Amino acid sequence: MGIIYSKNQKTGITYAYDNKPYWDPEKKQSRATRKLIGKVDPVTGEIVETRPYRKRAAEPSEKPKQGPIPVLNTERKFMGASYLMDQIGKETGVEQDLKLCFPNEYKQILSLAYYLIMEENNSLSRFSHWHRLHRHPFGKDIASQRSSELFQSITEDQRMNFFKKQGKRRIEKEYWAFDTTSISSYSDTLAQVKMGKNKEGDRLPQFNLALLFGEESGLPFYYRKLPGNITDVKTIKRLMQEFDVMGYQKVNMVLDRGFYSKENINWVYQSHQKFLIGLRLNLNYVKEVLEQERDNLQLWSNLDPQFGTYGICRSIEWEYTQDRPRKGDVLTEKRRAYLHLFYNDEKAAKDRVDQNELYTQLYYELTHNERKDYHAKDYAKYFDVVETPKRGVKVTAKEDVMKAEIRNYGYFAMLSNDVRDPFEALCLYRSKDIVEKGFGNLKDRLNFRRMQVSSELALDGKLFVGFIALIYLSYLKKKMQEAKLFDRWTLQGVLDEVDLIEVFQAPEVGKVIGEVTKKQKELFLSLGITPPSL
Template sequence: MFKDAQTGLDYFCPNDNYYSKILKSDPPATATTAVKGRKKSKKTVAMYSECKDEMGFGYMLACHSIIRELQLDEILSASFGCLSQDIIAVSAFLASGAPGGLSNIDHFTQNNFCFTSKIITSESLSQLYKDISQSMCNDFFRSWIRKCCQNDYICYDVTSVSSYSDNLPFVEWGYNRDKERMPQFNIGMFCTVKSKVPVYYSPYNGSINDYSNLPYVINKARGVGLEPDADKKVTLVMDGGFAIPDVILKASEMGFKLLIGAPQDFGVKIKEHLSEWVTNGFLEDSILRRNDEAIRYKEKEITIGRLRTRLMMFKSPLSGLDQEKSLNSIINQMEIELQDKNKIIKGKHKYAPFFHITTNENNAFTYTFDKHEYAKTLALCGCFALLCTNTELSCEEALDLYRSKDCVEKAFAVLKNDILDERIRTKSIESTNGKMFLAFIGLIIRRTLEDKLRRYLNKNRISLDSAINRLSYIRCIKEDEKWVLSNCLTKVQRELVDILGLPVGGLGH
């Protein structure tokens, strides 16, 4: 980028310097790189960006800057070869929310500097899905995991994606997290906790339980490099849905350290341990401060099968107030229902353990409120527990680490709502696998872009989609052999460019 001294206009010339800094690949042919006094490239393949007199480059520049920073360009190029630029272009389109749907991919590549060899149409996109093979993806994951997972913790969770296809073998009816009456497939995903970057995903049959398939997903992840070494084991952070003794033992046997939420109905009597702790008082407990509350905690050693692990118990006053309010609301609703009934024929169990119901031969009934059970439950409000096999983590570190696992839940929300539009419409296994990989790369781009802009977006109450639109509207028009900005940058555009560190000011030098 440089300013013409006579006209005062800003010029954009994506020259060799641009490609070495941003794309780290050979520049495309002729017109996009030609400036006065420089010979044109001898390459015969003309990039798409030559075909239009006005092009958007702000958003794609941001995407390429992120990809370069994460070294995604090198890894994609090494794994996919000539497909890498098409993958980047489509993934950037998905990261933007795919405005107009994927059928609009030709419009996107036609109006933005995507640096592809041709316009990507719906037909060529379908072919790209099929060209992305599993062996290529596995090569990518090996390099990506090696790059991202050093000195970081890994969290894991599962979501479901609804599908319109009735001929995909892994699409079946199961527990649908979106409450849709549709068949689905499940996706298990690993994310780094500190950098909050997705590192690996594994789709599987929609009817399989999450915890049952965890050892198989872990085994696949180990096959592409997510494997503990002899010196430092990888710590997996998971919620209480995976707190199954057999699953914990299997994951531990595979060499992973674990930090898992421990629900009170877990098979090693978590509720009894918490009740004993609360009943005996908190005099010897430790306290840690988090924001506006003081959280008490205590640690004890327990055994799960052959595995010795640490049970970390916590009591949060703020969570306790919310849970106490919810508990009283439920009990009040139960009592109102009982007062309105004349007879109870079935369903007495739903009022336990707080109400004891006695019926006679006519199904008329009386009930009593169990104050002792109410007091025990009330005392446990705000209590929760974690199971930890990593002996190097303190209770304070474990709590912070566990609370950070929501990064994978947020990644799922972005994947389903912003990228996939909640459902998959592909009809073959190859197309589904290819689209999921492109969505995965798009997820990395969007999550990284959001993380970089989060403070600015919150402060100025601007959505990420709005920021992407403003970046997309940084456009150039062609003037002779140069590209000149079609408009002066707005205040918001300048601020976005500065935050992202986009090299707009020196591209032409």
């Protein structure tokens, strides 16, 4: 017994059948009976059940239309911003996917996400006040205790199912930018809160969050929580494994150079995925090609005026290795890859300033006995330190090392197994900035810089609701950028302006939407959304 699929070539509809094999004693061969289950939704891949023909025939040809839900109370609330969120949920498919994955809780999840977006930096304890003034999907108050219960009810299976559905809407259409950030927490009860070094170099109790963004859509559709002491380079193998679980067969990834290791590149090749990754200039094969092309790289013919950057691409052979436990050997072969080298004058000037500031900071820490653990390797790399009882500490710069650093100011490199044009690679690589912006939105706008939860389940659930809010926020910001609204508006200004639209309801009159001003209509239309009306 199993499910088989058959596509009608005329209509393009794929049908799912319950296939039951049996043995035909007369013909002495295996046969099968098929029973129609339903149609396959082309977007979600879900099987939509159909009713038997006889049952349909016995039913009346037209069902009586369901009347409107009667209005039982009188109230007046703001609804414009919630209406905007509703339309974004339909455009992105988030509302539909949440409804399929969380049939009983999706309205509460949406209402909490709306609140996080509209009430910048406010804690969830103020939801009750916001609810009294605003229309939202759940339509009821969600007290702090109820929101905690909701967070703890969200399961890993539901989350992964949602990721699958969102990913299928964009897979093979764009490159995916992947990066991690750290979120501080002072809870002693969270297993993954560990001492780690954040992007600013501070050592704090924290956990890490990995985010995957679509380069073209600008939307996130996957995240994973990691222990605070896990470095970026250790996350790729698990990411490839989860791609398999979620059914992502063809993925194009953009990765920061912090994810680079020979093992990781081999894993991506082994998973048959496409990638573009930043490289460090101290890698032997990068140094070899850079020395060969250093003079050619700054020729006018290799300049792209749009980026103000020189760039070239050289085809190289990647030394691919793969352990094969079943065969008890290691497969070694060459794979084609494309090494992109770049030079930018502005970056050269900035590298000089940044590196000099680092030298000054390191020298001060050494001479004033204020050493930092995370600078230990830098001290040894750039300075000789001699300490004697009489003369104290003597710090001398390693000028040969510093000269080597100067030689590479302004240069940077990337590696890909797919992109051949250097400036296409540069454009794609810069798109990973959307992940940094996403982290900023999550921490600052959605108040996730310090997580105040007391259990793993509550943390997982709150992160998921914040992730849903981040999808809406990212979509809105992208639309505002495309319409150049940031020249005249802030994001909060747009939300405040459209939220002034009211909805009034009473038993005698039903629901009535208040006046929509010309300015509000223009904002909705600029965002590609039809203004609200009855």
